[in-house]
Amino acid sequence: MSEPGARGAAVDVSGIIKRFGDVVAVDAVSFAVQPGEFFSLLGPSGCGKTTTLRVIGGFEAVDAGEVAIDGRPMGRLPPNRRETNMVFQRLALFPHYTVHENVAFGLRMRRVPEPELRSRVGQALELVRLPGLGGRRITELSGGQQQRVALARALVNRPRVLLLDEPLSALDLKLRLQLQEELKRLQRELGTTFIYVTHDQGEALALSDRLGVMAGGRVAQIGTPMEIYERPTSRFVASFIGDANLLDGVTEALEDETVVVRAGSVHVRARRTGAERAGQPVTVCVRPERVRVEARLDLPTVVPARVEDRAFSGTLVKYRLAGGGLRLHAAVPYVNGTALFDVGDAVAAGWEPRQAVAVPAQ
Amino acid sequence: MRMRGALAAGLLAPALGLMAGVYVAPLAVYFVNGFHAFRDGRILPVWTLQTYADFFADPFTYRVVGTSVGLALVVTGLAVLVGYPLAYALHTRVRSRTARSALAVLLFSPLLVSVVVRTYGWLILLANQGLVNTTLRSLGLIDEPLSLLFNTRGVVVSLTHILLPFAIFPIYSVLGRLDPTLKEAARDLGAGWGATFLRVTLPLTMPGVVAGALICFTLALSAFVTPQLLGGGRVQVLPLTVYNSTVEINWPQGAVASLTLLALSVLAVWVLETALRRLPGPEDHR
Numbered sequence: 001m002s003e004p005g006a007r008g009a010a011v012d013v014s015g016i017i018k019r020f021g022d023v024v025a026v027d028a029v030s031f032a033v034q035p036g037e038f039f040s041l042l043g044p045s046g047c048g049k050t051t052t053l054r055v056i057g058g059f060e061a062v063d064a065g066e067v068a069i070d071g072r073p074m075g076r077l078p079p080n081r082r083e084t085n086m087v088f089q090r091l092a093l094f095p096h097y098t099v100h101e102n103v104a105f106g107l108r109m110r111r112v113p114e115p116e117l118r119s120r121v122g123q124a125l126e127l128v129r130l131p132g133l134g135g136r137r138i139t140e141l142s143g144g145q146q147q148r149v150a151l152a153r154a155l156v157n158r159p160r161v162l163l164l165d166e167p168l169s170a171l172d173l174k175l176r177l178q179l180q181e182e183l184k185r186l187q188r189e190l191g192t193t194f195i196y197v198t199h200d201q202g203e204a205l206a207l208s209d210r211l212g213v214m215a216g217g218r219v220a221q222i223g224t225p226m227e228i229y230e231r232p233t234s235r236f237v238a239s240f241i242g243d244a245n246l247l248d249g250v251t252e253a254l255e256d257e258t259v260v261v262r263a264g265s266v267h268v269r270a271r272r273t274g275a276e277r278a279g280q281p282v283t284v285c286v287r288p289e290r291v292r293v294e295a296r297l298d299l300p301t302v303v304p305a306r307v308e309d310r311a312f313s314g315t316l317v318k319y320r321l322a323g324g325g326l327r328l329h330a331a332v333p334y335v336n337g338t339a340l341f342d343v344g345d346a347v348a349a350g351w352e353p354r355q356a357v358a359v360p361a362q
Numbered sequence: 363m364r365m366r367g368a369l370a371a372g373l374l375a376p377a378l379g380l381m382a383g384v385y386v387a388p389l390a391v392y393f394v395n396g397f398h399a400f401r402d403g404r405i406l407p408v409w410t411l412q413t414y415a416d417f418f419a420d421p422f423t424y425r426v427v428g429t430s431v432g433l434a435l436v437v438t439g440l441a442v443l444v445g446y447p448l449a450y451a452l453h454t455r456v457r458s459r460t461a462r463s464a465l466a467v468l469l470f471s472p473l474l475v476s477v478v479v480r481t482y483g484w485l486i487l488l489a490n491q492g493l494v495n496t497t498l499r500s501l502g503l504i505d506e507p508l509s510l511l512f513n514t515r516g517v518v519v520s521l522t523h524i525l526l527p528f529a530i531f532p533i534y535s536v537l538g539r540l541d542p543t544l545k546e547a548a549r550d551l552g553a554g555w556g557a558t559f560l561r562v563t564l565p566l567t568m569p570g571v572v573a574g575a576l577i578c579f580t581l582a583l584s585a586f587v588t589p590q591l592l593g594g595g596r597v598q599v600l601p602l603t604v605y606n607s608t609v610e611i612n613w614p615q616g617a618v619a620s621l622t623l624l625a626l627s628v629l630a631v632w633v634l635e636t637a638l639r640r641l642p643g644p645e646d647h648r
Contacts (some may be wrong), residue, residue, distance in 0.1 A: 059546055079549040092547035096565050105561075109552035157551065 009071075010035040010193040011056060011161055016065030018051050025051040027217035028065070033161070033195060038187050040196045042204040043214035044240070049197045050089075050165055052214070056195065057163050058082045070160060080109070085154035086163040089170075091146055093138045099125070099149050100134035106157040124156035127186065144175045151183075155190065164196045168203070180207060201241050205229065213237050229287075231273070235362050238285040245291065245328050247284040248361055251276050258300070258353040264325025269301045270356035281361040290355035291330035293319055293341065299350035303328065307345045321349050396617035405613055413614040417622075430599040431626065433517065433589070434582035438529075440522045441578045442571055445529030449570075450563075452530075453537040470527050477524065481591045484520040485511065488592070512594030520588050525581055529574035536570030537563075569638055576634045580627045600626075 009032035018026040026048040033039040041049040054060045056067050058079035067074045074082060085106070094102050103124055107117045125131055128148035138146065147167060154162055164183075168176045184207055187194050198204050204211045205225040212222045213236075221228060221237045232238035239246060249263030258269045259276045261284050270284045292299070305323025312318075317340060321328040328349055332338070341347055396413055399406040417423055448469070456462045472480060487493045488510035495507040510516045540563065548558040586601040593599075600623045607616035 057550060059549075079546070080552045080554055084550075086547070086550045088543050088547060090541065090543050092541065092543035094544065094547070094562060105548070105553075106551035109557060153551070 008035065009033060010037070010069065011039075011195065012068040012071070013052070013056065014066055014068075016052070016055055016062045016067065018048075018055060018060055019063050024217050026055065026062075029214075029217070029219050030065075031212050031219060031222055033193055035193055036191045038184070038194045038196065038207055038209045040198060040204040040208040040211040041214055042198055042201060042211050042240075043220075045199055047214040048217040049199075049214050053086075053163050053165055053195060053197045056161070057084050057086045059086075083160040084163055085157050085159035085161075086165065087150050087154050087167045089165045089167065091150045091167075091170075093146055093149055093153070095138050097138070098134065099130070099136045099138065099141070102138065102149055103134070103153045103156050105153065110157075120156055121152075124152040127155065127189075128152045129182070143171055144179065147171065147179060148182075151186070155186070155192070159192065161193045161195060164194060166198055169198075169200075176203075183207060205241070213240060215240070231357055232285060232359060233273075234359050235283050235285075238283070238357075238359055243288050243329065243331075245284075245286045245288060247286070247326055249282060249284060251278050251280045251282050251358070254278060259358050261358060266303050266324035266326065267301070268303070268356070269353035270358040271354045273357065276358060282358040283361045284356050284358050286351055286356040288318070288329040288331040289316075289333075290351050291328060291349055292351060293321070293330045293332055293347050293349050295347060297348040297350040300353055301356070302348050302350040305347055305349050307341050307343050307347060310341065310343060312340075319347075321347065323349070392613065393617050393621060395613040396621060398614050400612045400614045403611065405611070413618050417615060417618045423622075426598050426600055426603055427622065427626070429514075429597065430583055430601075430623075433514065433521070433597070433599060434579050434630075436518055437521045437525060437582040438575050438578040440518065441525045441529040442533075442575055444522065445526055445574060446533055446571065448526075449530045449533040449537060452534055469530055472524055473527055477587045478591075480524065481520060481588050484516065484523070484592060488516045488519070511592060512596055514593070514597055516592040517589050517597050520592050521582055521585055524588065525578045528577040528581065532573035532577070533567060533570040536567045536573075540566055572634050572638045576631060576638075579630050579634075583627055583630070584623060 011033040013032070014030045015028050016026055016030075017024065017028055029048065029052055031039075041052060043049050051060060055062055056069075056074075058074065058077055058081075061076055069083060079086075094105065097105070100121055103121045104117055107120060112120070121134065122131070125134060128151050130145060130148050130152065133141070133145070138149070141149065150167065168179055168183075171179065180203060183194075183196075186192075196204070196207060205228075208225055210222065210224050211228060213220045213228060215236050221233050223231075228237060228241055232241065232244075235246060238244045247261070247263040247268060249261040249268070251259055252262045252267065253260040254272065254276060255269075257272055259272045259282075261268050261270060261282055263284060268284050270286070276282065303321075303324045303326060305321040305326075305328060307319055308322050309320035310317065312334070315334060316331045317334045317338070319328075319330045319332065319341065321330060330349060395405065397409055397411065399408055399410050399412050452462065452465055452469075456465060475483075485492075489495070490507040490509070490511070492510075494510060495504075498504045499507065510519070544562050544566065545558055548562045553561065584601055585599070586605060589597045589599045589602060590605070593602075600619055603619045604616050604623065607613070607619060
């Protein structure tokens with residue numbers, strides 16, 4: 001994991017603050033993106049992720065902080081003088097130009113000679129799998145095709161950094177999944193640094209090398225998808241990414257590798273991260289698929305519980321459990337022959353300490 | 363369906379009746395005169411194309427048509443050239459809503475004053491001892507007063523002033539519908555302010571320009587009071603021919619001249635409408 005100010009970063013965002021009137025949209029945000037990395041900014045709407053992206057692209061001037069691209073401070077450089085290109089959420093394709101002219105726009109601005117321009121536009125359209133559509137009008141294209149043109153229009157300029165502002169949010173699910181794959185392929189093939197803004201956690205986890213989770217104008221956590229999923233450092237990140245059981249309690253004892261937390265009327269164990277102190281209020285986060293449900297269990301953490309509800313979804317059996325003053329969700333893999341518990345059955349729910357993590361309570 | 367048809371007919375009837383009764387019918391009656399002859403101060407009830415033949419054989423006709431069309435073109439061009447930057451400034455530079463509506467009222471204010479009053483106002487401004495000439499002289503920029511009255515200059519200045527709002531508002535309204543991200547996209551792709559304007563903003567607001575030009579051109583072509591008062595008889599335009607013919611009871615000639623005026627307006631509408639249909643609007647990409 002790289003720290004802000006890391007050497008050789010493609011994009012180094014340090015301590016940027018952006019206010020709109022009284023509202024602080026971006027509040028001291030810092031992160032560094034490595035060359036060739038697929039980095040996502042993930043968060044609910046209004047968390048400041050799009051504003052952060054627009055600051056990097058030069059569309060918003062910061063009130064404090066600095067953005068450096070390839071080590072060069074950007075200051076107040078306008079968008080047309082930055083080596084970034086943006087794929088806009090609303091695409092913003094030029095309706096009065098053909099596909100070819102849309103893609104050629106950036107090259108014309110840089111006075112690329114006509115033969116080179118033609119071949120590069122052709123290559124870009126092939127890259128996004130729209131060969132031969134150069135002569136079409138934008139209005140004649142489907143939503144997915146327009147999306148590809150927007151990508152080609154940005155990529156043809158070979159930007160140092162490609163900025164993508166929720167580019168797939170207007171598409172239906174099937175097309176979105178298909179284009180996600182293509183984005184990943186493009187990024188691998190070209191080795192371009194991508195900064196991708198999304199509110200869709202599935203998208204961020206599937207695409208990113210690393211991601212920053214944002215909330216309230218701040219970065220809550222930065223890490224690989226796996227780190228963020230496995231070791232959330234805050235209640236917000238734990239609940240925003242994936243499903244989670246969040247059990248509020250108080251740290252009672254610290255063992256070698258585990259922390260013992262009194263939650264409800266029981267003791268539960270979670271992996272120790274090092275920052276815990278005895279007597280501190282914490283929240284234990286455990287993913288539903290890590291909770292085992294058996295008639296009897298021999299694990300360091302066992303919660304005696306009763307089945308309140310059961311839902312069968314083919315690959316999983318989902319239980320809603322209550323016991324020991326806690327409510328728990330469990331998702332148990334279903335294979336042919338797995339014994340199912342009925343509503344009202346007494347069960348034991350438990351997990352290995354390393355499958356749970358304690359985060360500061362809030 | 364039948365009910366809706368009846369309802370539509372009922373709703374349209376007053377307007378259609380009014381148009382037919384006070385516009386189409388008198389116009390038809392008047393135009394019929396074009397097929398009569400005029401001799402010795404009297405309209406002869408004979409059927410002839412002689413008036414048309416005389417009108418279009420007279421070189422003076424072409425001078426008048428030339429002056430009319432030329433004047434309308436120049437005024438339209440000036441109104442659009444002055445109006446576009448104004449509309450653009452109103453759209454991009456004025457942020458507060460109150461300031462924007464105040465400016466809109468100010469821009470529309472020429473229309474609140476009667477055309478005659480407004481024209482006399484220009485008479486005062488443009489006269490040899492008027493404000494414009496005295497100011498220029500006291501600044502030492504000119505020795506002799508510029509002749510701004512009773513020639514085309516004064517008519518052009520005054521007509522442009524009057525027609526300016528008709529150029530500004532269509533352009534302003536199209537600018538307002540332009541997706542601002544399109545400009546950002548152009549900047550992002552390396553275009554500076556000028557290239558963004560020339561390649562994105564201007565082409566996409568051409569429908570507004572064409573609409574404004576259309577209104578200005580037809581109004582300038584049929585303008586009567588301004589050329590009459592500020593032209594001092596020396597700016598001979600088609601509406602003046604119609605007026606003079608009518609006053610002289612030469613209705614046949616008046617009818618032919620009005621029909622010519624109408625044909626020119628229709629031609630202008632057709633040309634610009636055709637141009638408009640070929641232009642993509644600011645919302646075509648949605």
